[in-house]
Amino acid sequence: MSPMPSTTPAKHRRPGTHPAALGEETPLGRKRRARRINRTLAEAFPDAHAELDFSNALELLVATVLSAQTTDARVNMVTPELFAKYPTAEAYARANQGDIEAIIRSAGFYRSKAKNLIGLGQKLVADYGGEVPEALEDLVTLPGVGRKTAHVVRGNAFGLPGLTVDTHFQRLTKRLMLTEDTDPVKIERAVAELIEPAEWTMFSHRIIFQGRRVCRARKPACGVCPIAFDCPSFGAGPTGPEAADLIKGEVRL
Structure with missing residues:
Protein backbone atom coordinates (compact mmCIF):
# COMPACT_ATOMS: atom_id res chain seq x y z
CA MET A 1 0.00 0.00 0.00
CA SER A 2 1.39 3.39 -0.97
CA PRO A 3 1.79 5.98 1.81
CA MET A 4 -0.82 8.70 2.23
CA PRO A 5 0.14 11.96 0.48
CA SER A 6 1.68 14.56 2.73
CA THR A 7 -0.30 17.34 4.34
CA THR A 8 0.04 21.01 3.46
CA PRO A 9 3.69 22.15 3.68
CA ALA A 10 4.47 24.35 6.65
CA LYS A 11 5.54 27.30 4.52
CA HIS A 12 4.03 30.18 2.59
CA ARG A 13 3.93 31.26 -1.03
CA ARG A 14 4.26 34.89 -1.97
CA PRO A 15 0.80 36.47 -2.23
CA GLY A 16 -0.72 36.06 -5.67
CA THR A 17 1.61 33.27 -6.81
CA HIS A 18 -0.60 30.25 -6.14
CA PRO A 19 -1.53 28.42 -9.38
CA ALA A 20 -5.24 28.79 -8.56
CA ALA A 21 -4.81 32.55 -8.10
CA LEU A 22 -3.10 32.67 -11.49
CA GLY A 23 -5.84 30.61 -13.13
CA GLU A 24 -3.39 27.77 -13.79
CA GLU A 25 -4.69 25.03 -11.50
CA THR A 26 -5.91 21.84 -13.19
CA ALA A 50 -20.87 20.36 15.75
CA GLU A 51 -20.83 23.14 18.33
CA LEU A 52 -24.53 22.94 19.09
CA ASP A 53 -25.41 21.07 22.29
CA PHE A 54 -27.77 18.11 21.78
CA SER A 55 -28.38 14.57 22.97
CA ASN A 56 -30.63 13.19 20.23
CA ALA A 57 -31.77 13.85 16.66
CA LEU A 58 -34.78 15.97 17.64
CA GLU A 59 -32.68 18.24 19.85
CA LEU A 60 -30.12 18.70 17.07
CA LEU A 61 -32.86 19.42 14.55
CA VAL A 62 -34.42 22.04 16.82
CA ALA A 63 -31.07 23.62 17.70
CA THR A 64 -30.08 23.87 14.05
CA VAL A 65 -33.37 25.53 13.14
CA LEU A 66 -32.73 28.03 15.94
CA SER A 67 -29.16 28.68 14.76
CA ALA A 68 -30.27 30.62 11.67
CA GLN A 69 -28.99 34.20 11.85
CA THR A 70 -27.40 33.74 15.26
CA THR A 71 -24.47 32.00 16.92
CA ASP A 72 -24.24 28.46 18.21
CA ALA A 73 -23.24 29.87 21.59
CA ARG A 74 -26.47 31.87 21.77
CA VAL A 75 -28.54 28.83 20.80
CA ASN A 76 -26.82 26.76 23.48
CA MET A 77 -27.95 29.34 26.05
CA VAL A 78 -31.65 28.88 25.29
CA THR A 79 -31.92 25.18 24.45
CA PRO A 80 -31.55 23.68 27.95
CA GLU A 81 -34.88 25.19 29.03
CA LEU A 82 -36.47 24.48 25.65
CA PHE A 83 -35.39 20.84 25.57
CA ALA A 84 -36.57 20.29 29.13
CA LYS A 85 -40.01 21.70 28.42
CA TYR A 86 -40.43 20.11 24.99
CA PRO A 87 -38.70 16.71 24.97
CA THR A 88 -40.72 15.18 22.10
CA ALA A 89 -42.16 16.10 18.73
CA GLU A 90 -45.62 15.75 20.29
CA ALA A 91 -44.72 18.39 22.87
CA TYR A 92 -43.78 20.88 20.13
CA ALA A 93 -46.92 20.01 18.18
CA ARG A 94 -49.10 20.96 21.18
CA ALA A 95 -47.03 23.95 22.28
CA ASN A 96 -48.26 27.49 22.70
CA GLN A 97 -46.29 29.76 20.37
CA GLY A 98 -45.97 32.51 22.94
CA ASP A 99 -44.42 30.13 25.45
CA ILE A 100 -41.76 29.05 22.95
CA GLU A 101 -41.15 32.66 21.92
CA ALA A 102 -40.46 33.61 25.53
CA ILE A 103 -37.76 30.93 25.80
CA ILE A 104 -36.01 31.55 22.47
CA ARG A 105 -36.41 35.34 22.25
CA SER A 106 -32.68 36.06 22.58
CA ALA A 107 -31.88 33.79 19.62
CA GLY A 108 -33.46 36.28 17.21
CA PHE A 109 -36.36 35.95 14.75
CA TYR A 110 -38.14 34.24 17.62
CA ARG A 111 -41.66 34.53 16.21
CA SER A 112 -40.89 32.77 12.93
CA LYS A 113 -38.65 30.24 14.66
CA ALA A 114 -41.32 29.42 17.26
CA LYS A 115 -43.87 28.97 14.49
CA ASN A 116 -41.49 26.67 12.63
CA LEU A 117 -40.85 24.55 15.73
CA ILE A 118 -44.57 24.01 16.25
CA GLY A 119 -45.08 23.21 12.57
CA LEU A 120 -42.06 20.92 12.64
CA GLY A 121 -43.49 19.02 15.60
CA GLN A 122 -46.87 18.70 13.94
CA LYS A 123 -45.39 17.34 10.70
CA LEU A 124 -43.15 14.89 12.54
CA VAL A 125 -46.18 13.56 14.40
CA ALA A 126 -48.44 13.45 11.34
CA ASP A 127 -46.00 12.03 8.81
CA TYR A 128 -43.15 10.31 10.66
CA GLY A 129 -44.60 8.86 13.83
CA GLY A 130 -42.99 11.58 15.93
CA GLU A 131 -39.48 10.56 14.87
CA VAL A 132 -36.92 12.59 12.95
CA PRO A 133 -36.51 11.06 9.47
CA GLU A 134 -33.08 10.28 8.03
CA ALA A 135 -33.73 10.91 4.34
CA LEU A 136 -32.72 14.30 2.95
CA GLU A 137 -35.89 14.56 0.88
CA ASP A 138 -37.97 14.04 4.03
CA LEU A 139 -36.03 16.43 6.24
CA VAL A 140 -36.31 19.35 3.83
CA THR A 141 -40.11 19.12 3.94
CA LEU A 142 -40.09 20.14 7.60
CA PRO A 143 -40.77 23.82 8.45
CA GLY A 144 -37.56 25.82 8.82
CA VAL A 145 -35.38 23.00 7.45
CA GLY A 146 -33.25 23.43 4.34
CA ARG A 147 -30.41 21.36 2.93
CA LYS A 148 -27.89 22.82 5.39
CA THR A 149 -29.96 21.85 8.42
CA ALA A 150 -30.75 18.47 6.90
CA HIS A 151 -27.06 17.69 6.38
CA VAL A 152 -26.23 18.78 9.94
CA VAL A 153 -28.79 16.32 11.29
CA ARG A 154 -27.88 13.51 8.92
CA GLY A 155 -24.17 13.85 9.57
CA ASN A 156 -24.20 14.35 13.32
CA ALA A 157 -27.28 12.46 14.52
CA PHE A 158 -27.33 9.61 12.03
CA GLY A 159 -23.70 9.33 10.89
CA LEU A 160 -24.60 9.85 7.22
CA PRO A 161 -22.19 11.83 5.00
CA GLY A 162 -23.18 15.35 4.04
CA LEU A 163 -21.62 18.74 3.35
Whole structure:
Protein backbone atom coordinates (compact mmCIF):
# COMPACT_ATOMS: atom_id res chain seq x y z
CA MET A 1 0.00 0.00 0.00
CA SER A 2 1.39 3.39 -0.97
CA PRO A 3 1.79 5.98 1.81
CA MET A 4 -0.82 8.70 2.23
CA PRO A 5 0.14 11.96 0.48
CA SER A 6 1.68 14.56 2.73
CA THR A 7 -0.30 17.34 4.34
CA THR A 8 0.04 21.01 3.46
CA PRO A 9 3.69 22.15 3.68
CA ALA A 10 4.47 24.35 6.65
CA LYS A 11 5.54 27.30 4.52
CA HIS A 12 4.03 30.18 2.59
CA ARG A 13 3.93 31.26 -1.03
CA ARG A 14 4.26 34.89 -1.97
CA PRO A 15 0.80 36.47 -2.23
CA GLY A 16 -0.72 36.06 -5.67
CA THR A 17 1.61 33.27 -6.81
CA HIS A 18 -0.60 30.25 -6.14
CA PRO A 19 -1.53 28.42 -9.38
CA ALA A 20 -5.24 28.79 -8.56
CA ALA A 21 -4.81 32.55 -8.10
CA LEU A 22 -3.10 32.67 -11.49
CA GLY A 23 -5.84 30.61 -13.13
CA GLU A 24 -3.39 27.77 -13.79
CA GLU A 25 -4.69 25.03 -11.50
CA THR A 26 -5.91 21.84 -13.19
CA PRO A 27 -9.05 19.98 -12.02
CA LEU A 28 -6.83 17.18 -10.71
CA GLY A 29 -4.62 19.69 -8.93
CA ARG A 30 -7.68 21.23 -7.28
CA LYS A 31 -8.91 17.83 -6.07
CA ARG A 32 -5.50 16.93 -4.66
CA ARG A 33 -5.24 20.32 -2.97
CA ALA A 34 -8.72 20.01 -1.44
CA ARG A 35 -7.91 16.61 0.02
CA ARG A 36 -4.57 17.85 1.32
CA ILE A 37 -6.35 20.78 2.98
CA ASN A 38 -8.75 18.32 4.60
CA ARG A 39 -5.88 16.24 5.99
CA THR A 40 -4.10 19.32 7.30
CA LEU A 41 -7.22 20.65 8.99
CA ALA A 42 -7.73 17.23 10.59
CA GLU A 43 -4.37 17.75 12.31
CA ALA A 44 -5.10 21.38 13.18
CA PHE A 45 -8.57 20.63 14.59
CA PRO A 46 -8.58 17.03 15.84
CA ASP A 47 -11.69 17.72 17.93
CA ALA A 48 -13.74 19.43 15.21
CA HIS A 49 -17.42 18.81 15.84
CA ALA A 50 -20.87 20.36 15.75
CA GLU A 51 -20.83 23.14 18.33
CA LEU A 52 -24.53 22.94 19.09
CA ASP A 53 -25.41 21.07 22.29
CA PHE A 54 -27.77 18.11 21.78
CA SER A 55 -28.38 14.57 22.97
CA ASN A 56 -30.63 13.19 20.23
CA ALA A 57 -31.77 13.85 16.66
CA LEU A 58 -34.78 15.97 17.64
CA GLU A 59 -32.68 18.24 19.85
CA LEU A 60 -30.12 18.70 17.07
CA LEU A 61 -32.86 19.42 14.55
CA VAL A 62 -34.42 22.04 16.82
CA ALA A 63 -31.07 23.62 17.70
CA THR A 64 -30.08 23.87 14.05
CA VAL A 65 -33.37 25.53 13.14
CA LEU A 66 -32.73 28.03 15.94
CA SER A 67 -29.16 28.68 14.76
CA ALA A 68 -30.27 30.62 11.67
CA GLN A 69 -28.99 34.20 11.85
CA THR A 70 -27.40 33.74 15.26
CA THR A 71 -24.47 32.00 16.92
CA ASP A 72 -24.24 28.46 18.21
CA ALA A 73 -23.24 29.87 21.59
CA ARG A 74 -26.47 31.87 21.77
CA VAL A 75 -28.54 28.83 20.80
CA ASN A 76 -26.82 26.76 23.48
CA MET A 77 -27.95 29.34 26.05
CA VAL A 78 -31.65 28.88 25.29
CA THR A 79 -31.92 25.18 24.45
CA PRO A 80 -31.55 23.68 27.95
CA GLU A 81 -34.88 25.19 29.03
CA LEU A 82 -36.47 24.48 25.65
CA PHE A 83 -35.39 20.84 25.57
CA ALA A 84 -36.57 20.29 29.13
CA LYS A 85 -40.01 21.70 28.42
CA TYR A 86 -40.43 20.11 24.99
CA PRO A 87 -38.70 16.71 24.97
CA THR A 88 -40.72 15.18 22.10
CA ALA A 89 -42.16 16.10 18.73
CA GLU A 90 -45.62 15.75 20.29
CA ALA A 91 -44.72 18.39 22.87
CA TYR A 92 -43.78 20.88 20.13
CA ALA A 93 -46.92 20.01 18.18
CA ARG A 94 -49.10 20.96 21.18
CA ALA A 95 -47.03 23.95 22.28
CA ASN A 96 -48.26 27.49 22.70
CA GLN A 97 -46.29 29.76 20.37
CA GLY A 98 -45.97 32.51 22.94
CA ASP A 99 -44.42 30.13 25.45
CA ILE A 100 -41.76 29.05 22.95
CA GLU A 101 -41.15 32.66 21.92
CA ALA A 102 -40.46 33.61 25.53
CA ILE A 103 -37.76 30.93 25.80
CA ILE A 104 -36.01 31.55 22.47
CA ARG A 105 -36.41 35.34 22.25
CA SER A 106 -32.68 36.06 22.58
CA ALA A 107 -31.88 33.79 19.62
CA GLY A 108 -33.46 36.28 17.21
CA PHE A 109 -36.36 35.95 14.75
CA TYR A 110 -38.14 34.24 17.62
CA ARG A 111 -41.66 34.53 16.21
CA SER A 112 -40.89 32.77 12.93
CA LYS A 113 -38.65 30.24 14.66
CA ALA A 114 -41.32 29.42 17.26
CA LYS A 115 -43.87 28.97 14.49
CA ASN A 116 -41.49 26.67 12.63
CA LEU A 117 -40.85 24.55 15.73
CA ILE A 118 -44.57 24.01 16.25
CA GLY A 119 -45.08 23.21 12.57
CA LEU A 120 -42.06 20.92 12.64
CA GLY A 121 -43.49 19.02 15.60
CA GLN A 122 -46.87 18.70 13.94
CA LYS A 123 -45.39 17.34 10.70
CA LEU A 124 -43.15 14.89 12.54
CA VAL A 125 -46.18 13.56 14.40
CA ALA A 126 -48.44 13.45 11.34
CA ASP A 127 -46.00 12.03 8.81
CA TYR A 128 -43.15 10.31 10.66
CA GLY A 129 -44.60 8.86 13.83
CA GLY A 130 -42.99 11.58 15.93
CA GLU A 131 -39.48 10.56 14.87
CA VAL A 132 -36.92 12.59 12.95
CA PRO A 133 -36.51 11.06 9.47
CA GLU A 134 -33.08 10.28 8.03
CA ALA A 135 -33.73 10.91 4.34
CA LEU A 136 -32.72 14.30 2.95
CA GLU A 137 -35.89 14.56 0.88
CA ASP A 138 -37.97 14.04 4.03
CA LEU A 139 -36.03 16.43 6.24
CA VAL A 140 -36.31 19.35 3.83
CA THR A 141 -40.11 19.12 3.94
CA LEU A 142 -40.09 20.14 7.60
CA PRO A 143 -40.77 23.82 8.45
CA GLY A 144 -37.56 25.82 8.82
CA VAL A 145 -35.38 23.00 7.45
CA GLY A 146 -33.25 23.43 4.34
CA ARG A 147 -30.41 21.36 2.93
CA LYS A 148 -27.89 22.82 5.39
CA THR A 149 -29.96 21.85 8.42
CA ALA A 150 -30.75 18.47 6.90
CA HIS A 151 -27.06 17.69 6.38
CA VAL A 152 -26.23 18.78 9.94
CA VAL A 153 -28.79 16.32 11.29
CA ARG A 154 -27.88 13.51 8.92
CA GLY A 155 -24.17 13.85 9.57
CA ASN A 156 -24.20 14.35 13.32
CA ALA A 157 -27.28 12.46 14.52
CA PHE A 158 -27.33 9.61 12.03
CA GLY A 159 -23.70 9.33 10.89
CA LEU A 160 -24.60 9.85 7.22
CA PRO A 161 -22.19 11.83 5.00
CA GLY A 162 -23.18 15.35 4.04
CA LEU A 163 -21.62 18.74 3.35
CA THR A 164 -22.94 21.55 5.54
CA VAL A 165 -22.78 24.67 3.40
CA ASP A 166 -23.19 27.43 5.98
CA THR A 167 -21.86 30.99 5.72
CA HIS A 168 -18.36 29.95 6.86
CA PHE A 169 -18.27 27.09 4.36
CA GLN A 170 -19.39 29.37 1.53
CA ARG A 171 -16.85 32.03 2.45
CA LEU A 172 -13.90 29.66 2.78
CA THR A 173 -14.57 27.62 -0.35
CA LYS A 174 -14.56 30.94 -2.22
CA ARG A 175 -11.40 32.18 -0.48
CA LEU A 176 -9.69 28.83 -1.12
CA MET A 177 -10.93 28.88 -4.74
CA LEU A 178 -12.30 25.35 -4.47
CA THR A 179 -15.29 26.42 -6.56
CA GLU A 180 -16.43 29.48 -8.46
CA ASP A 181 -20.07 28.78 -7.57
CA THR A 182 -21.96 31.03 -5.18
CA ASP A 183 -25.24 29.11 -4.89
CA PRO A 184 -25.15 26.82 -1.80
CA VAL A 185 -26.47 23.77 -3.66
CA LYS A 186 -23.93 24.24 -6.46
CA ILE A 187 -21.15 24.71 -3.88
CA GLU A 188 -22.22 21.49 -2.18
CA ARG A 189 -22.13 19.56 -5.45
CA ALA A 190 -18.80 21.04 -6.53
CA VAL A 191 -17.06 20.24 -3.25
CA ALA A 192 -18.61 16.77 -3.23
CA GLU A 193 -16.58 16.09 -6.39
CA LEU A 194 -13.36 17.03 -4.57
CA ILE A 195 -13.68 15.34 -1.17
CA GLU A 196 -14.31 11.65 -0.48
CA PRO A 197 -17.92 11.04 0.68
CA ALA A 198 -16.74 9.41 3.91
CA GLU A 199 -15.04 12.73 4.79
CA TRP A 200 -17.89 15.09 3.93
CA THR A 201 -19.23 15.57 7.45
CA MET A 202 -15.83 16.04 9.07
CA PHE A 203 -14.59 18.26 6.24
CA SER A 204 -17.58 20.52 6.94
CA HIS A 205 -16.69 20.69 10.64
CA ARG A 206 -13.04 21.40 9.89
CA ILE A 207 -13.78 24.15 7.40
CA ILE A 208 -16.22 25.76 9.85
CA PHE A 209 -13.66 25.54 12.67
CA GLN A 210 -11.07 27.10 10.37
CA GLY A 211 -13.47 29.89 9.45
CA ARG A 212 -14.33 30.69 13.06
CA ARG A 213 -10.85 30.45 14.51
CA VAL A 214 -8.27 31.31 11.84
CA CYS A 215 -9.68 32.40 8.48
CA ARG A 216 -12.08 34.99 9.77
CA ALA A 217 -14.03 37.22 7.41
CA ARG A 218 -12.51 40.64 8.04
CA LYS A 219 -8.91 39.76 8.85
CA PRO A 220 -7.69 36.19 8.40
CA ALA A 221 -4.61 35.06 10.33
CA CYS A 222 -2.65 34.26 7.17
CA GLY A 223 0.79 34.32 8.78
CA VAL A 224 0.01 31.39 11.08
CA CYS A 225 -2.60 29.59 8.98
CA PRO A 226 -2.00 25.83 8.76
CA ILE A 227 -3.12 25.75 5.12
CA ALA A 228 -1.42 28.97 3.99
CA PHE A 229 0.65 27.20 1.32
CA ASP A 230 -2.51 25.77 -0.25
CA CYS A 231 -4.51 29.00 -0.08
CA PRO A 232 -4.69 31.15 -3.24
CA SER A 233 -5.86 34.08 -1.10
CA PHE A 234 -2.78 34.11 1.15
CA GLY A 235 -2.09 37.73 1.99
CA ALA A 236 -5.72 38.74 2.59
CA GLY A 237 -4.65 39.19 6.23
CA PRO A 238 -1.35 39.77 8.06
CA THR A 239 1.35 37.40 6.83
CA GLY A 240 3.79 37.67 9.74
CA PRO A 241 3.86 36.05 13.20
CA GLU A 242 1.72 38.90 14.53
CA ALA A 243 -1.19 37.10 12.88
CA ALA A 244 -1.23 34.75 15.88
CA ASP A 245 -3.03 37.47 17.82
CA LEU A 246 -6.01 37.07 15.48
CA ILE A 247 -6.65 33.40 16.27
CA LYS A 248 -9.76 32.70 18.32
CA GLY A 249 -9.74 29.36 20.11
CA GLU A 250 -7.41 26.40 20.00
CA VAL A 251 -5.50 25.42 16.85
CA ARG A 252 -2.66 22.96 16.51
CA LEU A 253 -0.18 24.88 14.40
